[in-house]
Amino acid sequence: MTGRQPNPASEAAPAALVLDGVRFAHGEMPMRFDLAVEAGEWLALIGPSGAGKSTLLDLAAGFLRPTAGRIFMAGRDVTGLSPAERPLSMLFQENNLFPGLDVFRNVALGLSPRHRVSKADRKRVEAALAAVGLEGYGRRRPAEMSGGERQRVALARAFLRRRPLILLDEPFAALGPALRRDMLALLARLRREGGEPPATVVMVTHHPEDAARDADRVAYLEAGSVAAIGATGPMLSGQADARVARYLGLAERPG
Amino acid sequence: MNTRTDRRIRIGAGIIAALLALGFLLGGILVLLVATDQAPDVVALLGDPYVRSILGFTLTQAGLSTLFSVILAIPLALALHRARFPGKRPILRLFLLPQALPVLVGALAVITIWGRNGIVSDALAFLGLPRLEVYGLSGILIAHVFFNMPLAARLFVAALDRIPAERWKLSGQLALPPLTVLATVEWPALRTALPGAAALVFMLCVTSFTIVLVLGGGPAATTLEVAVYQALRYDFDPGRAIGLSAIQIVLTALVLLSTFLLGRDPAGGFGTGAAARRFDAQSPVRAGFDGLVVLCGTLFVASPFAAILVSGLAADLYRLAGDAAVLEAALTSLCVAGAAASLSVVLSALVLMAIEALRFGDRKGPVRRSLRIGLETATSLVLVVSPVIVGAGWFLLLRNVTDVLAAAPYVVVATNAVMAMPFIVRIVGPALSEASDETGRLAESLGLAGLARLAFVDWPAMRRPLALAFAFALALSFGDLGAIALFGSNDFVTLPYLLLQRMGSYRSADAAGLALILALITIVLMGFVERGFAGRREAGT
Numbered sequence: 184m185t186g187r188q189p190n191p192a193s194e195a196a197p198a199a200l201v202l203d204g205v206r207f208a209h210g211e212m213p214m215r216f217d218l219a220v221e222a223g224e225w226l227a228l229i230g231p232s233g234a235g236k237s238t239l240l241d242l243a244a245g246f247l248r249p250t251a252g253r254i255f256m257a258g259r260d261v262t263g264l265s266p267a268e269r270p271l272s273m274l275f276q277e278n279n280l281f282p283g284l285d286v287f288r289n290v291a292l293g294l295s296p297r298h299r300v301s302k303a304d305r306k307r308v309e310a311a312l313a314a315v316g317l318e319g320y321g322r323r324r325p326a327e328m329s330g331g332e333r334q335r336v337a338l339a340r341a342f343l344r345r346r347p348l349i350l351l352d353e354p355f356a357a358l359g360p361a362l363r364r365d366m367l368a369l370l371a372r373l374r375r376e377g378g379e380p381p382a383t384v385v386m387v388t389h390h391p392e393d394a395a396r397d398a399d400r401v402a403y404l405e406a407g408s409v410a411a412i413g414a415t416g417p418m419l420s421g422q423a424d425a426r427v428a429r430y431l432g433l434a435e436r437p438g
Numbered sequence: 439m440n441t442r443t444d445r446r447i448r449i450g451a452g453i454i455a456a457l458l459a460l461g462f463l464l465g466g467i468l469v470l471l472v473a474t475d476q477a478p479d480v481v482a483l484l485g486d487p488y489v490r491s492i493l494g495f496t497l498t499q500a501g502l503s504t505l506f507s508v509i510l511a512i513p514l515a516l517a518l519h520r521a522r523f524p525g526k527r528p529i530l531r532l533f534l535l536p537q538a539l540p541v542l543v544g545a546l547a548v549i550t551i552w553g554r555n556g557i558v559s560d561a562l563a564f565l566g567l568p569r570l571e572v573y574g575l576s577g578i579l580i581a582h583v584f585f586n587m588p589l590a591a592r593l594f595v596a597a598l599d600r601i602p603a604e605r606w607k608l609s610g611q612l613a614l615p616p617l618t619v620l621a622t623v624e625w626p627a628l629r630t631a632l633p634g635a636a637a638l639v640f641m642l643c644v645t646s647f648t649i650v651l652v653l654g655g656g657p658a659a660t661t662l663e664v665a666v667y668q669a670l671r672y673d674f675d676p677g678r679a680i681g682l683s684a685i686q687i688v689l690t691a692l693v694l695l696s697t698f699l700l701g702r703d704p705a706g707g708f709g710t711g712a713a714a715r716r717f718d719a720q721s722p723v724r725a726g727f728d729g730l731v732v733l734c735g736t737l738f739v740a741s742p743f744a745a746i747l748v749s750g751l752a753a754d755l756y757r758l759a760g761d762a763a764v765l766e767a768a769l770t771s772l773c774v775a776g777a778a779a780s781l782s783v784v785l786s787a788l789v790l791m792a793i794e795a796l797r798f799g800d801r802k803g804p805v806r807r808s809l810r811i812g813l814e815t816a817t818s819l820v821l822v823v824s825p826v827i828v829g830a831g832w833f834l835l836l837r838n839v840t841d842v843l844a845a846a847p848y849v850v851v852a853t854n855a856v857m858a859m860p861f862i863v864r865i866v867g868p869a870l871s872e873a874s875d876e877t878g879r880l881a882e883s884l885g886l887a888g889l890a891r892l893a894f895v896d897w898p899a900m901r902r903p904l905a906l907a908f909a910f911a912l913a914l915s916f917g918d919l920g921a922i923a924l925f926g927s928n929d930f931v932t933l934p935y936l937l938l939q940r941m942g943s944y945r946s947a948d949a950a951g952l953a954l955i956l957a958l959i960t961i962v963l964m965g966f967v968e969r970g971f972a973g974r975r976e977a978g979t
Contacts, residue, residue: 266610267719275604283622296613
């Protein structure tokens with residue numbers, strides 16, 4: 184059971200994200216997460232709704248405080264740090280942009296939360312926009328853009344921030360299949376171009392085919408804990424774990 | 439019964455209910471204007487410098503009251519929403535209390551705190567400064583801010599609550615500094631609530647009667663409402679009363695119209711209060727500033743309540759409670775309020791169900807559309823004609839037909855019922871239309887109609903908001919002075935009327951005691967009714 188009882192001290196390169204006995208009470212359901220994500224890895228989180236996928240991301244990002252346990256990022260204990268102090272960027276399903284600000288300003292907030300933007304910063308923002316295929320969109324307002332374009336802007340900002348860990352809380356779930364594939368391909372490219380080692384990605388998804396294409400490993404969550412974790416192939420074929428097979432609809436139905 | 443018959447019945451009943459309300463509202467004054475020769479010369483009235491100065495003062499005090507209420511509510515709402523401390527929910531509940539407090543009691547409390555012999559004046563005198571003069575514009579402003587600033591603050595907190603959670607997460611992750619958060623997250627949300635809140639407060643202050651009656655007075659500080667009252671009770675000048683009423687109706691209609699143009703549904707959307715999780719960076723300076731703002735705001739809102747309690751307890755409550763006049767007034771008030779609230783809830787529910795039936799009909803013709811808009815407008819038009827104006831119309835009309843004093847209880851009950859309707863519609867309407875969005879098609883496809891539909895679809899959706907609305911109507915009617923001021927007599931005395939009498943005869947200890955009793959009854963009534971209905975729901979499931 185790798186990842187069940189991680190020991191951050193023994194890793195050669197420190198893991199990008201470790202949840203060590205992280206407990207959280209979500210309403211009636213007690214949750215307990217143990218998980219280790221290697222540096223440069225792409226991990227997909229799957230599982231039924233209410234299993235705790237988004238809660239896990241919120242705990243990692245610092246939006247929720249665990250009642251017990253510790254969270255490490257690149258070997259550092261970040262349990263007590265505020266969201267801004269943690270080395271990560273998170274993309275949400277919606278509302279990734281401030282509606283009152285134009286695209287340029289929205290991306291520039293990733294460099295500095297201050298009002299003034301230096302000439303060098305301006306270049307970097309424009310380059311980031313170009314990298315997601317939105318050259319010249321700087322003056323647009325989020326309301327004037329499609330859902331896919333808005334998420335591209337959010338991606339541009341996330342990569343401009345150059346944080347080693349990227350958390351995706353289903354940012355592409357509302358897009359059609361083709362667009363979703365394009366966005367994941369864009370994410371993969373940005374990640375490759377971001378330099379070595381590539382950013383670590385933890386992605387919540389309801390679409391196993393999304394995980395199949397890009398993820399190195401898949402973690403299956405059920406009832407507030409990581410029930411199974413393993414290499415993408417065996418996990419998604421249903422051979423690694425019967426519960427995963429049942430969730431994916433691959434299990435042989437008796438009778 | 440099939441669903442179509444059901445819908446017809448609902449629409450018919452709603453139209454009848456709306457017509458009843460409208461007929462009562464405008465009936466008195468319309469019949470006066472049309473059938474008798476008492477039509478006023480509005481042009482001549484407008485040329486009268488006295489009338490002009492009243493009109494000017496009405497607008498000035500409403501404008502200033504709105505300005506202060508809104509400007510003070512903004513930092514308070516921001517601090518309340520941002521600050522994290524244990525007493526936040528009680529404070530937000532405290533901010534609801536002024537709405538439950540009878541206006542007359544609030545006015546008395548403002549005098550107790552801010553008057554010549556109040557605590558603030560005592561403190562100023564101790565410092566060698568002059569004492570405050572509460573009668574006139576300043577007192578009216580303080581009282582209006584006391585009643586309306588918490589209302590505006592709650593509307594703003596609700597607007598901040600509506601900000602999507604991701605936006606707070608994003609600001610936390612990007613470590614946006616406070617001013618950037620204000621500019622990009624908070625201000626856009628406040629701006630959407632601002633016109634509606636300002637228009638609502640302005641509306642309430644333009645039609646404010648009791649506060650001006652008690653704290654104003656004299657030609658320099660009289661509003662149209664009070665002038666109508668004086669024209670009837672003191673000068674008995676029906677022509678002037680009708681003319682001033684007409685001016686007031688036109689004025690409030692204009693204000694209401696601009697309300698609809700500025701922001702939809704000004705009274706809509708009370709937040710349960712600061713549910714959002716925020717991730718602002720910790721800053722002791724800002725936490726201190728927020729704490730100070732919240733403290734000042736809470737003191738300002740809580741101090742009149744404390745004053746009512748302290749000076750009320752100092753009165754001889756035991757003797758007051760045994761006073762036959764007090765007991766009779768309390769009983770009269772209970773009967774009037776109970777009847778008014780019941781009538782109001784029934785009428786409003788009928789109108790609302792008709793609106794929903796029209797909204798969900800299979801035929802979406804222009805007739806049904808305009809009917810629906812007509813019903814929606816009818817409940818809002820109630821805002822245009824204030825209790826004093828309605829009362830004035832019926833007072834003058836009934837005088838020609840019967841003994842005004844004999845009809846007084848009916849007029850007061852009906853006036854109070856109709857006055858509560860806009861509030862009830864705003865409290866219950868959203869819940870009902872949400873329910874029919876969720877289950878309307880299902881009920882339609884199952885052919886639910888008649889009592890079954892009422893019991894399974896409408897009642898579960900309306901029960902809780904109706905309870906809240908009933909409590910509101912009860913408290914509103916219990917504390918109302920507008921209708922009773924005109925129709926009260928030695929044979930028909932409600933508690934607020936009795937309080938006004940005792941204040942007028944300078945029996946201030948009695949007044950303080952009565953104010954405490956009145957405040958307690960309204961606040962307990964609110965809590966009791968709301969809790970009773972909530973409890974029954976839990977027992978039922």
